[in-house]
Amino acid sequence: MASEKSFLLVVAVLLLLSPALGAKERCNPQDKKALLQIKKDFNNPYVLTSWKPEEDCCTWYCVECDRKTNRIVTINIYLSVPETNFSAKIPDSIGLLPYLQTLTLHHLPYLTGRTNISGPVPAFLAQLKKLTYIDLSFNNLSGSIPPELGQLPKLEALHLDRNHLTGPIPASFGSLKSNPDIYLSHNNLSGPIPPSFFRLNLTRLDLSRNKLVGDASGLFGATKATQTIDLSRNQFAFDLSKVKFSKTIISLDLNHNKLYGALPASLTALDNLQLFNVSYNRLCGKIPVGGNLQKNDVYSYFHNKCLCGSPLPKCSN
Structure with missing residues (x-):
């Protein structure tokens, strides 16, 4: 009886160990x-x-x-x-x-x-x-x-x-x-962003380092869920001063484009903004004071047409 139980135990163990x-x-x-x-x-x-x-x-x-x-x-x-x-x-x-x-x-x-x-x-x-x-x-x-x-x-x-x-x-x-x-x-990638694309409510978008052109302002909006957006190193051209930004934005990289106008004061209300870069564009005017804008270094703003104010040099009269 003992040997029979031992045999059955061995068979049970083999069945457990062998998937086949x-x-x-x-x-x-x-x-x-x-x-x-x-x-x-x-x-x-x-x-x-x-x-x-x-x-x-x-x-x-x-x-x-x-x-x-x-x-x-x-x-x-x-x-x-x-x-x-x-x-x-x-x-x-x-x-x-x-x-x-x-x-x-x-x-x-x-x-x-x-x-x-x-x-x-x-x-x-x-x-x-x-x-x-x-x-x-x-x-x-x-x-x-x-x-x-x-x-x-x-x-x-x-x-x-x-x-x-x-x-x-x-x-x-x-x-x-x-x-x-x-x-x-x-x-x-080349050409403009299709108008239908602006209907999307994207959380994360990275179009950087392409050959895209035209007006990309439709990607933004005060009611959108945008958290990170990178349009850097393209050939986008639009008036940044007219853009409405979502307060959910954490990272906004627009460097090396053809953006013009001034930095809108609404940027100071973006409390979650951690990364911000508009260098190498055609922006002008005083950098708004407040929010997280002054926490960025000079490299986030330099090589524009006539941006001034902290962290860049003071604006002249």
Whole structure:
């Protein structure tokens, strides 16, 4: 009797320790098939060696399954240092994951240097209606931003920064009712901001280091939820004195543009303002006194047409 109990105990322990014996595979078969195709399309990189057909894909590195549905909801491939040859385009096979919510393909270099995922931003991403987060930053993407991305109903954040994207900001982005955080900096985007874009009530927006032109004042408004906005190093031109700012603003960077007019006195009411930079513009007049404006150093204001007053030199009579 004792030996029989010992045998049963050993079997129970083995069942607990062995997923193959003790538990049914969680992974949806169609999702596994799609992931294996993605691995193949990415040229079987080292970072995806855990993606083995004989193992449960919910246990694979870089992916996450929903705890209730067991469908793949996250792909998160991020390389902080060169580890593998990741030379392929973003594969269409990603579009075979209908429950995908988060897609991160960030900084994926060759083994020999910083040359990253190439090709355009794929329009098929618009088919993934559950997507809430897209991060394709720090890659080698080129071409224009597909207007189809404006059809994503649940998008909360879009990171396309630090690529080689060209063309305008799609007018379809004005249809993004979810008001996502948008990061398009360090590209070669050009043209004016489409009027439809001004309808958005964005919390975070970064359009810096592009070739954008025209009037961007529609991005601001006293009732908007803006917290951080970076329009620096473009060619925007508008009268800053007529702009109404939200009191929620924490960071406002407008340097290296063609802004003109005076600094509005309403800036002194922005109690949350921590970063402020209007250097290298065409502004004129006295810097308003109050709020956090005098807490910035001279480099936040210099190289304008005729700005004066603290922290710049005093205004002359």
